[in-house]
Amino acid sequence: MSTPTGPNATVPPRPDARRNASPYLYGQEAAAVARVLESGQYGHSDVTEEFERGVAAFLGVPDAVAVASGTAALHTALLAAGIGPGDEVVVPSMTFCATVQAVLAVGAVPVFVDVDPATLCVTDRLVMEAVDASTAAAAVIPVLFGGRAVDLTTIRAELAARDVVVIEDAAHAFGSRTGQNEKVGASGDLTCFSFGPIKNLTCGQGGAVIPRTREEAAAIRRMRLLGVVQSQAERAATTRYRVEGFGLRYQMSSLTAAIGLAQLPHMADIERTRRTLWRSYQRALAGLDGVRLVDVDPDRSVPHLCQVRVPHRDQVFDELRARGIGVGVHYPPNHLQPAFARWKRPLPATEQVTEEILSLPFHQHLTETDIDHVVCALGQALGP
Structure with missing residues (x-):
């Protein structure tokens, strides 16, 4: 591609391109949503669970928990990791405000950290400087800015020894790989994805948490549906259901999951x-x-x-x-x-x-x- 760039260059005629980013659809999404509409089951359903299995299979991980947004993913991941009032969370200032709001939502305290100007991502050195300066560091949220994986390999053992949890904000990074050629989400940390309108993979709106353990997966599934344990199908088949703890209306609807399922093969x-x-x-x-x-x-x-x-x-x-x-x-x-x-x-x-x-x-x-x-x-x- 040869592009004139001098002060006297002529700007090429502008094609019928879109002014701003918009979702890229492959043609199957509308039919997928129509099938859900026809089913009459618009909330969390077997379509949502099929999407969860598809995400897990794509990443090569045992489980994925779908939620309503990337922000919901961060919030529930922090709760599942036991982060709460008074805990300090190391987080880059260079991120969307949702990352910080999720920290505040659990009552924790943000400890803002600088970034590498070349990548706009945190580094292992910057993270450890912040952890050393913190009096109550309980978690680190590396933001995978622009889709770039953040390599904290050299400090993982030190963070673990201090009981500092790593929760990846991978809202930009679905499909990206680490320096070890693992897909982001398969590294063993709690990882949070966003499937918003213009993300790499879109559900229209949605997110997912990749849990570290079965217990974390169960906790996030409970929290995303107001503390209710039973699935929609199980609740429909009984006169009672159980509410076992704190929860929010964070479930992913089958309508948005259907869009994600249509996108995944692409x-x-x-x-x-x-x-x-x-x-x-x-x-x-x-x-x-x-x-x-x-x-x-x-x-x-x-x-x-x-x-x-x-x-x-x-x-x-x-x-x-x-x-x-x-x-x-x-x-x-x-x-x-x-x-x-x-x-x-x-x-x-x-x-x-x-x-x-x-x-x-x-x-x-x-x-x-x-x-x-x-x-x-x-x-x-x-x-x-």
């Missing part, structure tokens, strides 16, 4: 397409001075975002939006948000990159021509 295509698009951006952006591409490790990841660091980010953002290009910012850092001000601490790398990061349009509707258009416009916005 994961190989999803992986291939997203890697191809990310590498196309990588080649096109190579000629732009002052642009640094955030590394998602595309050889192992299924990229969820394509982000660059640019000078004068706000000005570039405004100009590209004015041209109809759906750029964004992922994410304004949480330690600078009013809601989390009491836990603010200096995070120099995060504060630097937050003034530079720009998310380029990245979704499976994109074509090579779209990428040419975006990169050429970015070059013009940056100027000579």
